[in-house]
Amino acid sequence: MSNAPTEQANRLDRRKARTRAALIRAAQTLIAEGRTNVPILEITQAADVGMGSFYNHFETKEQLFEAALEAVMDGYGQLLDALTADIEDPAEVFACSFRLTGRLYRREPELSLVLLNNVLRLLSADNGLAPRARRDIAAAVDAGRFTVEDLDVAVTMTAGALLALGQLLHNQPERDVEETTDRVTEDLLRMFGVQRRQAHRICSLPLPDIDAVRGDGSAA
């Protein structure tokens, strides 16, 4: 009996969490379709929740899309962690993650366009790709593989490279995504003090199969 109020509170919490998750899923679908310009009513209808409950969770549409993007990025970051778990050289971990991420620009063009417009904001996010890039670069510095004097600058250059790579691939649809991404990754490794020949070797290693882990190959 004494548990009843708590159970009721838990039920409420669970329902709130379900509503929030439904809104985020709807926003992710809209992002993947490149349709972030829709009215809030259309989002709540897609999520099958009341229009009013939107404002219990988010103040603006932009806030929802940001939360949705961060959730996508965090999920993608966890995927990268799983794919690189067995790689011992931290320089290879960094390179492998970047090479896989660059390839997404052709696999998920709609999502990528939204990413292009948000990479810099995501750079200062607490979860997702930026803290993972920071962790991987720091590990490579600790292992004596990278020579980096300012970790913030290194993370920033990585985000800038990812952003610019996306724009280049977008501007030149015929450009080879694998060759270009691997070249940019090599450039980053050279920037971090890896010798040219070694950087080339690292960026020529076979990549883990992202579809094997992911299953359906979808973004969210």
Add this chain to the structure above:
Amino acid sequence: MSNAPTEQANRLDRRKARTRAALIRAAQTLIAEGRTNVPILEITQAADVGMGSFYNHFETKEQLFEAALEAVMDGYGQLLDALTADIEDPAEVFACSFRLTGRLYRREPELSLVLLNNVLRLLSADNGLAPRARRDIAAAVDAGRFTVEDLDVAVTMTAGALLALGQLLHNQPERDVEETTDRVTEDLLRMFGVQRRQAHRICSLPLPDIDAVRGDGSAA
């Protein structure tokens, strides 16, 4: 007598050019003030031209702001050309231009925010900074100073670095602009195959005085 229609046409052309220039100047002022969100009426009033004449020159407000930005960038590019005209080593020309440009983020914060949102679009512009970066990098490659296999990638990485640098300086207002910009420039030189010690030397050289050429230190 036979010249009359031509003269009239010339007069019309000159008036059209004056109207266009007035609109672009008004847009540049709004950009510098960070007020690109104003209605078209306010732009034409600031330019002292009729509301209707706006559409003789531009289809949308965005088109006007893009033209205004490109004109700013082209003017700034000409300034950089003048400032680096006496430098013989093309690697130094590239570094000097990048080091001066990074410093703008603190000197012109309002303009920089607009730049941050447009760097990637400006990357594919026909005039302004991108073709100058391409020219300088190509010259350094020709002189055997840079080792770059894909010029598009090198220009793209430069733009990405500039963009990411601006975001870092924006996120961390207390960060030293000179030290950070010079570090990013050094990173770019290393990426382009310049040895670490030499890159550091190039990025420690005294810079030309931008105010001496510019006069008033304003952006446009």
